Amino acid sequence: MNKSDLLRYKNLLLSKQQELSTGKSLAAAIPTAGELRGDPVDMAANETDAAMQIRLHQTDGKLFRAIEDALTRIRHEEFGLCAECGQPIGKARLEAVPWTRWCRDCKERQDSGS
Numbered sequence: 001m002n003k004s005d006l007l008r009y010k011n012l013l014l015s016k017q018q019e020l021s022t023g024k025s026l027a028a029a030i031p032t033a034g035e036l037r038g039d040p041v042d043m044a045a046n047e048t049d050a051a052m053q054i055r056l057h058q059t060d061g062k063l064f065r066a067i068e069d070a071l072t073r074i075r076h077e078e079f080g081l082c083a084e085c086g087q088p089i090g091k092a093r094l095e096a097v098p099w100t101r102w103c104r105d106c107k108e109r110q111d112s113g114s
Helices: 003-021 040-075 091-096 104-112
Strands: none
Touching: 003 040
8 A cells, every 4th residue: 555545544534533532522412310301201212312322422432442543553554454364455445444454355254253
């Protein structure tokens, strides 16, 4: 992979990292525990929203760590190589998921449990 490609992927990763960092605060998104506002339907909806916000925050945390890991691989000149088979990861896959560690074939095998 040439330096121009690496710089492009690094910028994509940094952009996504910035997007995650400037997202709305988890504390602001989750209603206060035990907060009693509205009728039982409103309270149930608030509890569901809070649970969803927590799950989204956990997913964002995993993505943030994957981006950090990808940036480390760029620094160590290991970016774009599959962690499983060692082969180059296709450009189309890196464009779609620049933080990926696996080529399409290895990821499909993982997902299918083979």
